[in-house]
Amino acid sequence: MFTKTFSLLTLAALSAQAIVTPTSPDSNTVVKVGDKIEALWTVDSVDNWNDVTIQLMTGDNLQMVALATVAEGIDGTTVSSYSFDAPDVSPYSKIYFLQFTNGDVTTNATWTTRFTIAGADGSTTEPENSTVYSGTTVQWGTGTLLSSVSTDGSSSSNSTSTGTTSSSNSTSESNVSTVSVSDTASSTSASASESTFTSGTASGSGSKTVAAAAATSASASSSSSSSGASRNQVGLGAIVFAGLLGLVML
Secondary structure, eight states, X not given: OHHHHHHHHHHHHHHHTOOOEEEESOTTOEEETTSEEEEEEEOOTTSOOOSEEEEEEEEOSSSEEEEEEEEEEEOTXXXXXXXXXXXXXXXXXXXBEEEEEETXXXXXXXXXXXXXXXXXXXXXXXXXXXXEETTEEEEEOOOEEXXXXXXXXXXXXXXXXXXXXXHHHHHHHHHHHHHHHHHHHHHHHHHHHHHHHHHHHHHHHHHHHHHHXXXXXXXXXXXXXXXHHHHHHHHHHHHHHHHHHHHHHO
């Protein structure tokens, strides 16, 4: 039981102290003034290093000197690289390294090994000092800056892909809106056509009604004329018949 408890506490402590692990530059890196220094590190989602500061350093292991801050506010849980231009320094030697910290916390800082910043022509000198640390001889020196360090470096990011997708989605939505407007216009046109057709039908029906009324009126007039003629014929017949009757009685 005690062993299990101790193991769990040990793992918890290691997790709490988890840090990013720099992998470049290393002891074989030689960068000329003006060329890119590429910082690389491993990413671990449990590290919580989301506010990384990178500094260019010099000096020995116990008396480190910060020459310049080259980057701040990097999310070390998603970004694994950062590059910047090598500044002009003195001397050109294998006495420079990078320090990584998370925010303002410096107690869990981590470092690259020492690498070389060379002159523009590739010239270098040997480190001035050497010290034995835990049985290992470390060559070192203290350099100075001859030019400023640009903080406009570049790091890996997924923002470009997200921005393209958003732009693509916006374009698709615009196309959908255009189709909707077109459909609305078509519907309006169709409705207008149907209205015109209905109006034409109504006009046709009205014309037919007027024609039917005219025909009825004409028929009525004809009937009236025929009726009048018939009455006239009956009247004449009666007069002739009365005249003949009078002649017979005489």
